[in-house]
Amino acid sequence: MRLASGMSQAKLAEKLGTPASYVAKYGLVERRLDSIELCVIIEVTDAVPKIFS
Template sequence: MSRLAGAVHTEAYRFLRKELVELRRSAGLSQANLAEKLGKPASYVAKYELGERRLDVVELCIILKAVTSEPEVFFGKLLDASPSKL
């Protein structure tokens, strides 16, 4: 496993994935519903929720819009959960 691939298995990235799942469910969306809003196949959502695919910051922002999340709150939680070193 490459060093980059391992990054999806850090505690901070697990937190990010967990928060995204909770936001999707709170919005009343299935993975398929969210994928449709994003213009992607359902496997896209499943893969990032399972940690099989990383998200870049632009993708993350688009997902937050789709689930009507407040980005400031989300990023505040993520910053609090993030370690001080890579």
């Protein structure tokens, strides 16, 4: 979602109000997303979740 929206890890972290290292851990699979975090990321990246459409 982040890459598809053309957003850097730093920009996503800024929009989420978290450190960039926090966002990097998603990509490195060192941290799992819960459903609430996923919804927030979908919102800030303007992604369209196909699974729900």
